[in-house]
Amino acid sequence: xxxxxxxxxxxxxxxxxxxxRKTFGGFNAVEGIDLDxxxxxxxxxxxxxxxxxxxxxxxLAGMDTPTEGNITLHGELINDMPPNKRPTCLVxxxxxxxxxxxxxxxxxxxxKVKGVDAATRKARALELMRVVRLPENYYDKNVMKCSxxxxxxxxxxxxxxxxxxxxxxxxxxxxxxxxxxxxxxKELKDLHRETGKTFIYITHSLEEAMVMSDRIGxxxxxxxxxxxxxxxxxxxxxxxxxxxxxxxxxxxxxxxxTDGTWDGVDVPGRFTVRPPQDxxxxxxxxxxxxxxxxxxxGPGDTAENRIEGTVYNEYSLGSRIxxxxxxxxxxxxxxxxxxxSRSRAxxxxxxxxxxxxxxxxxxxxxxx
Amino acid sequence: MKHTRTNALIWIWTLLxxxxxxxxxxxxxxxxxxxxxxxxxxxxxxxxxxxxxTLDSIEIGMIVKTSILVxxxxxxxxxxxxxxxxxxxxxxxxxxxxxxxxxIILPIFFPQPVLGLALLLGFNAVGIQTSxxxxxxxxxxxxxxxVTLVIAIQVYGFxxxxxxxxxxxxxxxxxxxxxxxxxxxxPGIWSGMLFxxxxxxxxxxxxxxxxxxxxTIPEWLYAKMVAGYTPMVPALGTMATLAAAVLLLxxxxxxxxxxxxxxx
Amino acid sequence: xxxxxxxxxxxxxxEGTRALRQQHMLSLGARCALPVAALLGVGFxxxxxxxxxYAFATPRSFDVFTSFTLENFAGLFDPxxxxxxxxxxxxxxxxxxxxxxxxxxxxxxxxxNAVFGRWSGLISVFFVFxxxxxxxxxxxxxxLFLIKNGVLDGSLKWLGFSGGPEVLxxxxxxxxxxxxxxxxFMLFPMTLGLALVPRDLVDAARDLGxxxxxxxxxxxxxxxxxxxxxxxxxxxxxxIGATAEAKILGGQSIIVISxxxxxxxxxxxxxxxxxxxxxxxxxxxxxxxxxxxxxxDLDRMLGRR
Numbered sequence: 001x002x003x004x005x006x007x008x009x010x011x012x013x014x015x016x017x018x019x020x021r022k023t024f025g026g027f028n029a030v031e032g033i034d035l036d037x038x039x040x041x042x043x044x045x046x047x048x049x050x051x052x053x054x055x056x057x058x059x060l061a062g063m064d065t066p067t068e069g070n071i072t073l074h075g076e077l078i079n080d081m082p083p084n085k086r087p088t089c090l091v092x093x094x095x096x097x098x099x100x101x102x103x104x105x106x107x108x109x110x111x112k113v114k115g116v117d118a119a120t121r122k123a124r125a126l127e128l129m130r131v132v133r134l135p136e137n138y139y140d141k142n143v144m145k146c147s148x149x150x151x152x153x154x155x156x157x158x159x160x161x162x163x164x165x166x167x168x169x170x171x172x173x174x175x176x177x178x179x180x181x182x183x184x185x186k187e188l189k190d191l192h193r194e195t196g197k198t199f200i201y202i203t204h205s206l207e208e209a210m211v212m213s214d215r216i217g218x219x220x221x222x223x224x225x226x227x228x229x230x231x232x233x234x235x236x237x238x239x240x241x242x243x244x245x246x247x248x249x250x251x252x253x254x255x256x257x258t259d260g261t262w263d264g265v266d267v268p269g270r271f272t273v274r275p276p277q278d279x280x281x282x283x284x285x286x287x288x289x290x291x292x293x294x295x296x297x298g299p300g301d302t303a304e305n306r307i308e309g310t311v312y313n314e315y316s317l318g319s320r321i322x323x324x325x326x327x328x329x330x331x332x333x334x335x336x337x338x339x340x341s342r343s344r345a346x347x348x349x350x351x352x353x354x355x356x357x358x359x360x361x362x363x364x365x366x367x368x
Numbered sequence: 369m370k371h372t373r374t375n376a377l378i379w380i381w382t383l384l385x386x387x388x389x390x391x392x393x394x395x396x397x398x399x400x401x402x403x404x405x406x407x408x409x410x411x412x413x414x415x416x417x418x419x420x421x422t423l424d425s426i427e428i429g430m431i432v433k434t435s436i437l438v439x440x441x442x443x444x445x446x447x448x449x450x451x452x453x454x455x456x457x458x459x460x461x462x463x464x465x466x467x468x469x470x471x472i473i474l475p476i477f478f479p480q481p482v483l484g485l486a487l488l489l490g491f492n493a494v495g496i497q498t499s500x501x502x503x504x505x506x507x508x509x510x511x512x513x514x515v516t517l518v519i520a521i522q523v524y525g526f527x528x529x530x531x532x533x534x535x536x537x538x539x540x541x542x543x544x545x546x547x548x549x550x551x552x553x554x555p556g557i558w559s560g561m562l563f564x565x566x567x568x569x570x571x572x573x574x575x576x577x578x579x580x581x582x583x584t585i586p587e588w589l590y591a592k593m594v595a596g597y598t599p600m601v602p603a604l605g606t607m608a609t610l611a612a613a614v615l616l617l618x619x620x621x622x623x624x625x626x627x628x629x630x631x632x
Numbered sequence: 633x634x635x636x637x638x639x640x641x642x643x644x645x646x647e648g649t650r651a652l653r654q655q656h657m658l659s660l661g662a663r664c665a666l667p668v669a670a671l672l673g674v675g676f677x678x679x680x681x682x683x684x685x686y687a688f689a690t691p692r693s694f695d696v697f698t699s700f701t702l703e704n705f706a707g708l709f710d711p712x713x714x715x716x717x718x719x720x721x722x723x724x725x726x727x728x729x730x731x732x733x734x735x736x737x738x739x740x741x742x743x744x745n746a747v748f749g750r751w752s753g754l755i756s757v758f759f760v761f762x763x764x765x766x767x768x769x770x771x772x773x774x775x776l777f778l779i780k781n782g783v784l785d786g787s788l789k790w791l792g793f794s795g796g797p798e799v800l801x802x803x804x805x806x807x808x809x810x811x812x813x814x815x816x817f818m819l820f821p822m823t824l825g826l827a828l829v830p831r832d833l834v835d836a837a838r839d840l841g842x843x844x845x846x847x848x849x850x851x852x853x854x855x856x857x858x859x860x861x862x863x864x865x866x867x868x869x870x871x872i873g874a875t876a877e878a879k880i881l882g883g884q885s886i887i888v889i890s891x892x893x894x895x896x897x898x899x900x901x902x903x904x905x906x907x908x909x910x911x912x913x914x915x916x917x918x919x920x921x922x923x924x925x926x927x928x929d930l931d932r933m934l935g936r937r
Contacts, residue, residue, distance in 0.1 A: 063835055083839040096836035100854045109850075110840040162840050378743040385740060386758050389815070392773025393765065395783050399776050407776060409786025453668035455661075458934065462661025470925045472668060475676050477866060477921045479873015481890045482910050483679070485897050489686060489907070490679035493696060509675035512668060521934055566764035572876070586766035593772050593880065602776070605769035612764040620757070 014039040014198050015060070015166055020069035022055050029055040031222040033069070037166070042192050042199045044209035046245070047219030053202045054170060056219070060200065061090040061168050073165070089164035091172045095155040097143045103129075103154050104139035110162035128157040132191070149180050156188075160195070169201040173208065185211045206246055210234070218242050236277055239368050243288045250294065250336045252287045262287075267328055272304045272360045276367060286366045291322060291339035293362035296346065296354050303357025309336065311352045321345050325356060393609060400603035407599070418599035419607075428588070428604060434500050435584045435608075438575075439568040442507045446515050446564040451557055453512065454519035455549075459528065472513045480510060480573035488577040498580030506578035507568045514567060515560040522556020555627045562619040566612055680914065686907035694903060704908035715892055715909060721803075722889040726871035729810045730864050733818040736811070737863070741822040756823075759816050767813050771880040774809065775800065801883030809877030814870055818863040824933060825859015826852070858928050865924045869917050889913060 013036035022030040030052040037043055047053045058064040059071065062083035071078055078086060089110075097106050107128055108121040116124070126136060132153040138146070143154060152172060159167055169188075173181045189212045192199050203209055209216045210230045217227040218241075226238045237243035240251060254262035254271060261270045262285070273287055297303055309327035312335065323338045323346070336356060346352065399407050403415035422428055456462070457469055475483065487506045491498055530552070534544045550557075572586035579587065585608050592601045682696075690699045691707070708715050740759075744752050762770060777783045778800045785796035799805050829852050837847045853860075875890040884891075889909065896906030 061839060063839070083835070084841045084843060086839075088839075090836070090839050092832050092836055094830070094832045096830070096832040098833060098837075098851060109837070109842075112850075113837075113841045113843075113846060158840070375743075375747045378739050378747050382740045382743050382748075382755065385736065385815070386755075389759070389762055389812070392770050392777055393762075394773070395776040396769060396773040398783065407779070408781045409783045410790055449667040449671060452664040452666075456665035456668070458931075460661030460664065462659075462665075464665070465661060468665050468669070469930045470922070471672065473925065473930075474918070474921060475672065477869045477917065478676075479870065479890055479913070479917070481875050482873055482893060482913060483676075485893065485906065486679035486683050486910065487675065488897075489903065490682045493682045493685075505675060508671060512671055516668060517934070524931075524934055570764050570766040572766050572768055586768050589766065589772070590768045593768065593775075601772070605766070605772070609765045609769060613761065616757070616761060616764065 012039060013037060014074060015200075016070075016072045016075075017060075018070045018072075020056075020059065020066045020071060022052075022059060022064060023067045028222050030059070030066075033224050035217065035224060035227065037198060037200060038215075040196050040198055041214045042189065042201065042212055043215050043217065044201045044203060044213040045217045045219055045224075046203055046206050046209045048204055048245075051219040052222040053204075053219050057090070057168055057170055057200070057202050060166075061088060062086045063090075087164055088166040088168060089159040089162045090168040090170060091155050091159050093170045093172060093174065095151055095172060097151055097154055097158075099144050101143065102139065103134070103141045103143050103146065103150075106143050106154055107157045107161050109158060124161065125157070128160050129153075131160065131194070132157045133187070148176050149184060152176070152184060156191070164197070166198045166200060169199065171203050174203070174205075181208075182211075188212060206233075218245060236364065237288075237366070239366055240286055240288065243364070243366065248291055248337055250289045250291065252289075254285055254287055256283045256285075266332060267307060267334055268332070269305075269307055273365050274360045274363060276365045280367055282365075282367050286368075287363050288366060289358050289363040291337035292320075294336070294338040294356055294358050295340075296338065297357040301357065304359045305363075306355055306357045307336070308353070308355055311346070311354055314346075325354060327356070393606075396602040396609075397606045398602075400599055400606050402599050405598060407597075418603045422600045422603040422607065425600070428600070431583050431585055431588050434579075434582050435569060438500055438504050438507065438584060439565045441504045442511055442568040443561050443564040445504070446508055446512045447557060447561050449508075450512050450515035450519055450560055450564075451553070453516040454523050454553075454556070454560075457516055458520040458523040459526070472516055475510055475513050476517075478510075480571075481576075483510065484574045484577035487574070491578070498578055500579055500582040500584075503575050503579040503582070503584070506574045507571055510571075510574060511564050511567050515564050518563050519553065519556045519560045522553055522559075526552055555623060558619070558623045558626055562616065562623070566615065569608070569612060683907045683910050683914070686904050687911045689904040689907075691904050692902045704904045705912075707905060708908055708912060714887070715889070718887045718889045718892045719912075721886050722872050722874075725807055725810060725874075725888070726868045728807055729814060729871040730818075730868045732807075732811050733815060733867055734822075734860070734864065737815065737819040737822050741819055741826050744823045745826045756820075759819055763816055767876050768880065770813070771809055771876055774805075774812070774881055778805070800881065801885050803882060803886045806878045806882030806886060806888075809881040810871050810874055813874070813877060814867045817866045817870055821859045821863035821866060822856070823859070825856040825862070828859060828933070829855040858933055861924060862928065862933070865921060869921060872913065872917060 015035075015037035017033050017035040017037075020030060020033045021028065033056065045053045045056065055064060059066050062078070062081055062085075066079055073087070083090075098109065101109070104122065104125045107125040108116075111121045111124060122139070126139065129136060129138065134150065134153050134157065138150070143151065146154065155172065173184055176184065185208060188199075192212075201209070201212065206216075213230060215227060215229055216233050218225045218233065220241055226233060226242050228236075233242065234246055237246060243249050244251075252267050252271070253265040254273060255265055257263045257270060262273045263270055265284075271287060273285070276282060276285065295301075295303070297306060307327050309325040311323055312326045313324040315322045315324075317339070320339050320341055323340070325336045325338060326333060327336055328334050338356060340346075346354070398409075398411065400418055401414045401416065402408075402411045403413040403417065453472065456465065457472065484506060487502075487509065488498065491502055496502060526549075530548055531544055534548045539547060570586060571584075572590060575584045575587050576590070583591075585604060589601055589605055592598070685696050687704055688700050688702070689696050689704075690701055691703055693699070707713060744756060748755055775782070778796065779785070780795075780798075782796070788794075788796050833851055833855070834847055837851050842850065873890050875888060875894065878884065878886060878888045878891060890913075893906050893909045893913070896902045896909060
């Protein structure tokens with residue numbers, strides 16, 4: 001079972017959404033989503049709670065029907081196809097393991113549904129247990145006696161047993177502790193490679209999405225705001241929502257000046273600003289700078305932009321240190337963040353006066 | 369869709385069963401408005417005279433008083449005992465809890481006529497004369513376990529950390545009970561009280577053997593059904609049913625208010 | 633079902649707080665249980681002991697604790713006696729009641745969980761309320777409905793038919809009365825049991841390709857079993873002890889075991905015989921109940937977190 005699409009080719013869409021909308025009693029949970037899912041990719045939909053990502057997933061899995069729009073699988077309209085007829089499978093947030101069945105019986109369930117004979121079922125279940133790295137003697141183990149990570153694997157193996165063309169995941173890792181979660185994220189990505197299936201994963205954690213995905217879609221208030229590779233989402237967010245969702249940022253509101261520079265609105269100063277990526281002409285904009293692209297300027301250092309401030313607080317992030325810097329004064333006071341590797345830390349001491357600097361190429365300019 | 373058709377069938381079936389459940393109660397009400405002493409349908413002349421006679425009867429007045437007295441006492445005693453029991457059932461971890469849970473359910477699973485006779489035998493063995501007071505005790509043997517379960521359901525939904533927090537904030541055990549535990553359990557206790565009163569009010573098999581010379585409404589009705597039917601039987605039966613319905617309605621609404629206040 | 637017990641979430645409380653709680657709650661729990669335990673000790677166990685004592689007393693006497701004989705039990709199992717016939721009637725009727733009620737109640741229980749939505753509360757009240765109306769009144773209502781010149785017969789005649797069926801005072805109507813009386817005792821445990829089936833599991837099974845019948849057989853039914861079992865046990869046991877249905881509706885066309893016991897105690901004044909019968913019934917019911925209860929986790933059923 002190797003990757004079905006050779007690298008470099010543009011894979012054809014396996015699943016296609018056109019203008020998909022879902023309304024619950026007057027409330028638009030999902031409004032107007034267009035999306036092409038490529039065969040064999042690992043696509044993650046991220047968004048805060050209430051952004052409609054679970055509703056979207058339930059429609060894809062067939063547990064809800066779209067109010068409007070079309071969902072097609074391999075070009076076939078599947079809007080009203082019930083979940084038991086769809087060649088797709090969902091790994092639930094709760095995992096939904098059957099508590100009255102053993103590990104093996106859980107995994108073999110889809111085969112039993114299909115009427116596969118008992119011996120073949122067992123052989124296939126054991127094979128899948130090897131794939132998800134469960135020991136063979138777990139076959140008869142009570143599924144409720146398994147640990148969190150083991151249950152995770154059972155749920156995965158059960159989904160694979162169904163042999164779906166597309167696998168959906170509804171934040172299945174959210175209940176696990178950090179270390180296990182990290183390990184399983186990598187395992188899931190490996191499994192994706194090994195099986196070559198199409199994975200659609202939803203989560204509220206962008207960190208999780210970044211680790212695993214080929215592409216990420218960011219959702220907000222029922223809409224897909226941006227779809228792109230992790231690099232695109234991180235490096236070229238389309239708006240402030242996406243940029244802030246991806247991580248902590250410094251935002252400065254600016255107004256177009258007369259001489260090609262821009263004037264700060266909420267922070268005093270004149271700034272050199274990179275033109276917006278989408279080429280729009282703006283009179284007002286937001287400059288977004290990630291804390292790790294900010295630096296402290298010493299007496300001889302230069303940068304395209306600079307702001308004066310005082311150190312207010314510092315936080316250790318392990319290998320890195322984050323500083324909170326107060327800039328401006330009175331009503332115009334604002335806090336900016338600077339992140340440095342530990343080796344470049346400032347000498348300790350609060351209320352130190354500092355100069356912040358960054359280059360225009362390291363920031364992005366957004367209209368909204 | 370196939371789904372909606374199944375749902376429609378379930379609705380129809382349920383409503384049909386409800387109609388069947390209430391059909392005999394309606395028949396009783398109908399019979400009580402018959403002017404003639406003997407029942408025949410369709411009723412030729414409707415009249416309220418049997419209701420009037422029932423209300424005027426001194427004998428029935430006494431029986432109603434006995435029924436209310438028994439039900440009230442059962443309610444008061446049962447709720448106190450059952451609230452403690454529910455805490456032991458659902459709230460605290462203690463050694464005998466599993467066993468206690470199972471033993472407390474046994475009386476509910478026991479046929480009431482046999483329980484009534486066993487109690488009669490017991491009273492007789494220790495030389496207690498049966499009267500409405502022994503009936504209160506007999507009712508409690510069956511009703512306390514039921515009420516315990518009703519209150520236990522409320523106790524299950526109650527976060528023990530709240531009590532611990534109150535202790536931590538300096539409350540004494542009594543203060544915790546008064547300020548935290550009881551207010552939060554009120555909706556369950558209230559339902560338990562309704563159950564206790566209404567189950568005692570309608571109980572027949574236990575009353576039959578344990579009231580001695582006294583009599584409750586269901587006993588009187590049974591005696592007259594077997595021998596000496598008059599339309600006063602359905603009249604009193606309908607009145608007792610209406611009283612229960614009104615109590616359930618008023619009590620249920622009060623309970624809903626309690627719940628809403630507890631949730632607010 | 634034993635595996636369900638192991639799933640009890642109570643076991644997952646953090647070790648520290650649990651130990652702490654146990655330390656000062658141990659005696660408190662027992663103290664809270666005391667009033668109930670005392671009541672049931674005096675009001676439930678003691679009378680059972682009294683019955684047991686009477687069961688070994690000389691027949692037709694009141695010499696309790698002074699004589700010991702097995703004569704009463706010998707009489708029960710004597711084929712010349714009719715007691716065993718009553719017992720068979722009771723058991724048979726109880727089994728039929730359970731079977732019929734399971735079929736009647738299941739769609740309603742399912743509806744209360746998954747179909748009626750916000751109407752569920754009101755519909756439940758409609759099914760609870762009959763418990764607060766004496767069974768005499770309700771059963772007598774059926775007499776008024778079915779009796780000659782009653783509501784059914786009278787209506788049919790008035791419509792020009794020859795009259796209603798003569799079903800009153802037959803064994804069949806006794807069975808009907810039992811089904812009618814014990815419906816809530818089947819319905820509510822069943823509803824509770826069905827509520828224990830997580831929605832996710834049904835969705836997951838469907839997603840894995842299972843059809844409705846398959847889901848019902850493999851997922852819903854096994855997981856709802858604890859509740860259904862309680863409902864069946866409760867109705868079976870109560871139906872074994874039923875007398876009013878046979879007396880009021882059945883017109884004593886059959887004699888059930890509880891009726892036999894009553895006759896022994898009242899009409900024939902043979903307390904030792906009545907006690908012996910009660911002991912047999914009690915043992916039968918007690919064994920059945922304890923066996924079933926030992927397989928159930930009440931904390932899970934009633935929702936302890």
